[in-house]
Amino acid sequence: MIISILAVLFTFGLVIFLHEFGHFAVCKLSGIKVEAFSFGFGPEIYGRTSGVTRYSLRAIPLGGYVKPAGENMDEVSGAPDEYFAKPWYIRLAVVAAGPTMNYILAFVLFTGVILFVGEPVFSDKSFIGDLSKGYPAEAAGLKTGDRVIKVDGVPVDSWAAMADSIYGKSEKEITVVYARAGAEASVKLKTRKAPDGSGRGVIGISPLLTYTRVPFFKGIAMGANQCWYWTAFTVKTIASNIHKHEKPDLAGPIGIVNIVSKAAHTGLTDLFFLIGLISVAVGFFNILPIPMLDGGHAVLYIFEGISRRKLTPDIMKYVNGAGIAVLLSILLFATYSDIMRIVSAHAAKKAAAETAVQQEK
Numbered sequence: 001m002i003i004s005i006l007a008v009l010f011t012f013g014l015v016i017f018l019h020e021f022g023h024f025a026v027c028k029l030s031g032i033k034v035e036a037f038s039f040g041f042g043p044e045i046y047g048r049t050s051g052v053t054r055y056s057l058r059a060i061p062l063g064g065y066v067k068p069a070g071e072n073m074d075e076v077s078g079a080p081d082e083y084f085a086k087p088w089y090i091r092l093a094v095v096a097a098g099p100t101m102n103y104i105l106a107f108v109l110f111t112g113v114i115l116f117v118g119e120p121v122f123s124d125k126s127f128i129g130d131l132s133k134g135y136p137a138e139a140a141g142l143k144t145g146d147r148v149i150k151v152d153g154v155p156v157d158s159w160a161a162m163a164d165s166i167y168g169k170s171e172k173e174i175t176v177v178y179a180r181a182g183a184e185a186s187v188k189l190k191t192r193k194a195p196d197g198s199g200r201g202v203i204g205i206s207p208l209l210t211y212t213r214v215p216f217f218k219g220i221a222m223g224a225n226q227c228w229y230w231t232a233f234t235v236k237t238i239a240s241n242i243h244k245h246e247k248p249d250l251a252g253p254i255g256i257v258n259i260v261s262k263a264a265h266t267g268l269t270d271l272f273f274l275i276g277l278i279s280v281a282v283g284f285f286n287i288l289p290i291p292m293l294d295g296g297h298a299v300l301y302i303f304e305g306i307s308r309r310k311l312t313p314d315i316m317k318y319v320n321g322a323g324i325a326v327l328l329s330i331l332l333f334a335t336y337s338d339i340m341r342i343v344s345a346h347a348a349k350k351a352a353a354e355t356a357v358q359q360e361k
Contacts, residue, residue, distance in 0.1 A: 004265070031081055033068065118213045127147045
């Protein structure tokens with residue numbers, strides 16, 4: 001429990017704090033007065049004022065925040081060092097710095113893991129290397145190290161053969177025979193439709209991984225490629241969901257906490273790689289043109305630059321109001337998805353246990 005809590009605090013604290021540090025750094029470089037820069041939220045534990053900025057450590061170490069002077073248009077006094085006194089392109093640089101820091105963090109973590117551990121190579125044997133939380137395989141009681149022998153009575157001698165036999169049975173019940181510690185057993189489970197929009201059936205398993213050392217510069221290139229791959233994967237998945245009118249498979253706070261907790265118990269390399277993934281997700285989410293997010297502000301500033309019309313307090317009020325509504329809707333939907341995932345996993349485990357008892361009889 002303590003490891004899980006520390007891992008969650010470290011993950012969210014690092015990803016969000018560096019995002020805010022990006023905004024802070026560009027504000028300072030561009031001559032914008034920063035009134036407060038904090039690590040964490042809630043009551044102040046320790047604080048120090050240096051120049052015009054109050055630096056503080058807060059009680060809840062889940063990220064941080066930066067407060068530029070004149071960030072709220074209702075508080076603008078006309079001073080030249082205020083946020084909205086700066087040209088649109090300076091403000092654009094400020095909002096872009098947050099997601100940029102997330103991608104830099106992800107790149108550093110991906111590259112570090114690849115150089116330290118090596119290049120992952122998937123085994124072609126039908127051994128289960130990992131299970132996705134809440135998916136049918138995990139709910140049915142399959143474990144890492146199990147070797148799948150048959151799928152619906154058909155022998156499988158490789159990962160490719162096993163995957164092909166599952167892919168074609170989307171949202172259908174299948175029987176999996178597996179070997180564990182020299183003994184064979186079987187379990188029935190219902191496949192789930194793949195979240196990538198391909199329509200394939202999946203049960204939430206991945207093959208065993210082995211690692212080979214890579215040269216330094218290749219490791220750097222692979223780290224950059226990971227940032228690109230996961231961003232492109234996210235875009236393709238969202239586009240497919242929209243095109244096919246499918247409900248997106250979002251993970252909210254509950255789901256992310258569960259994933260981070262699991263990674264923390266499997267090893268530091270898994271945790272650091274997961275932090276990289278989360279950092280990419282936070283960076284990508286923030287560049288979306290949603291009001292109140294960095295991407296939403298960027299759209300407004302670019303419009304201001306093209307039209308040469310200054311933003312007004314009324315425009316910002318309506319935009320921020322719409323942004324709050326959108327973000328709350330996303331949060332509620334993601335949290336609902338997390339809860340339903342837990343309920344489904346619990347029901348699947350119960351059904352699998354009942355099936356196992358019946359088979360023993």
